[in-house]
């Protein structure tokens with residue numbers, strides 16, 4: 279058995295945390311070959327992850343923005359000889375891997391939270407309200423891994439790095455632009471502390487209260503869907519069933535009611551704190567510590583006193 | 585241009601999901617079922633394209649049990665022109681996997697020759713997020729997933745996608761498959777007159793065999809369990825008390 283693991287690459291750099299966690303997840307399945315659709319430097323970094331046997335780097339124009347059509351062609355072309363194709367469950371992987379699976383005539387297995395054996399996998403369904411264990415009958419298993427529950431593999435490896443040729447761009451789609459917001463804060467899905475705001479924040483300006491607390495805690499900032507829909511926060515801050523899944527040591531929910539779709543993205547956090555003026559808010563049912571108070575008074579005071 | 589919109593009948597997103605104690609699955613008998621929320625957004629977008637003169641006909645397709653008729657009637661009441669129901673299961677608990685759905689959709693597309701297939705980003709029951717990408721692969725078409733804005737212009741569409749780092753804009757040649765995200769639009773409610781009218785719109789019934797597709801599952805569900813539940817913790821009476829609690833728990 280051998281796995282081809284597609285590394286997380288964002289803006290030309292290796293997403294080390296997600297990739298190293300995925301290595302831990304797939305390691306029990308045998309040899310791990312990491313495929314980097316990106317620059318050589320990202321490949322060199324991936325080669326240092328413990329447990330990686332080999333790194334393949336495919337760097338070419340058609341793949342630079344990881345457009346699904348050429349990327350899927352490339353992965354399909356490399357799939358021979360592997361029993362498993364896997365990737366951390368990023369938006370890129372969710373875009374590319376189901377396309378690969380269909381080209382190989384196998385089912386996609388998304389958001390795997392546990393690998394029980396070579397063909398048996400656990401994954402959440404119904405916004406995490408149920409866990410399903412499935413056994414695949416397909417010859418090749420195609421998985422995305424929900425990395426939050428795995429520890430990152432250590433560094434210290436020195437796997438050989440090989441270049442593989444790119445693919446000819448089928449020309450079905452073209453990249454136009456990326457609109458990426460830069461922030462000095464830690465990345466949401468790997469941050470040890472996350473502070474999220476909801477509709478209760480009331481405005482874009484109000485989010486500064488959340489951001490100040492986050493900065494005090496060295497935390498990433500998240501948001502509920504309602505806060506993103508209302509324009510208080512950018513889309514890539516959304517935590518939940520259809521946003522990002524986080525499992526930090528500490529998650530602070532401010533002005534968030536605790537809808538199941540939001541809980542789906544954060545209920546595996548080690549420690550949850552909720553601040554909401556409604557003592558009946560469902561978020562308190564999952565919070566370790568709660569404070570029923572007006573956030574506009576409580577959060578600045580908390581920021582001061584920490 | 586014709587637009588094909590696959591719509592799935594799923595448990596209503598407001599219903600509290602109950603996992604059966606024997607691990608055999610989630611209880612779907614006698615619970616409220618609705619159109620997958622993402623698919624409502626896809627139907628809305630298709631109708632808007634029609635209203636803007638960019639689409640000619642909107643065809644809704646559902647694959648599942650016969651009761652998915654209701655979901656198709658909802659799409660028709662919103663403004664779709666006709667519907668295709670592919671009866672592929674007898675039992676509400678039998679889910680048709682995205683690979684089989686994609687094969688059926690690809691076959692429908694070969695017959696109907698749409699310029700665009702507008703899918704939801706994910707079905708809120710299986711949370712697989714795969715059907716659009718698989719359908720595009722089987723047809724050899726371009727794909728644009730997680731759309732929050734779609735601009736159709738002649739034989740191409742410019743799509744803004746919600747991705748991990750923010751937004752990505754891509755241009756796809758048509759025909760293409762686009763999967764829609766929640767912020768694309770706010771779907772309309774069907775008015776009573778339109779619900780009445782929808783009853784007379786054509787709804788064609790098919791089977792997977794009509795398209796030569798085998799829908800037997802590739803994934804065998806061994807068990808379905810309830811996730812570990814969290815317990816409610818303690819309430820602090822003041823910010824000071826919260827700070828003390830956080831410090832003594834060692835989390836800050």
Ligand SMILES: Cc1cc2nc3c(=O)[nH]c(=O)nc-3n(C[C@H](O)[C@H](O)[C@H](O)COP(=O)(O)OP(=O)(O)OC[C@H]3O[C@@H](n4cnc5c(N)ncnc54)[C@H](O)[C@@H]3O)c2cc1C
Pocket residue numbers: 475476477478479501502503504505516517518519520521522532533534535536537538539540543553554555556559571572573574597621622708
């Ligand atoms: C298909 C689908 C997918 C979805 N995916 C997601 C997802 O990924 N992520 C997500 O978050 N949601 C998602 N949702 C939406 C979800 O159902 C809820 O609507 C959303 O999470 C609500 O956000 P909220 O808690 O911020 O807002 P609300 O539910 O409106 O809660 C606001 C809270 O703020 C409190 N509040 C107000 N003012 C103050 C104040 N001054 N001080 C303190 N507290 C205050 C209120 O008491 C209330 O509890 C999805 C929904 C659907 C249908």
Ligand SMILES: Nc1ncnc2c1ncn2[C@@H]1O[C@H](COP(=O)(O)O)[C@@H](O)[C@H]1O
Pocket residue numbers: 589590591592593620622623626645646647648680682685702703704705706707708710711712713714715716
């Ligand atoms: N049985 C089905 N019938 C019609 N459309 C479906 C079906 N299953 C999935 N789809 C479409 O594919 C999208 C993604 O579903 P999934 O890949 O299952 O998460 C849905 O939002 C629908 O648009």
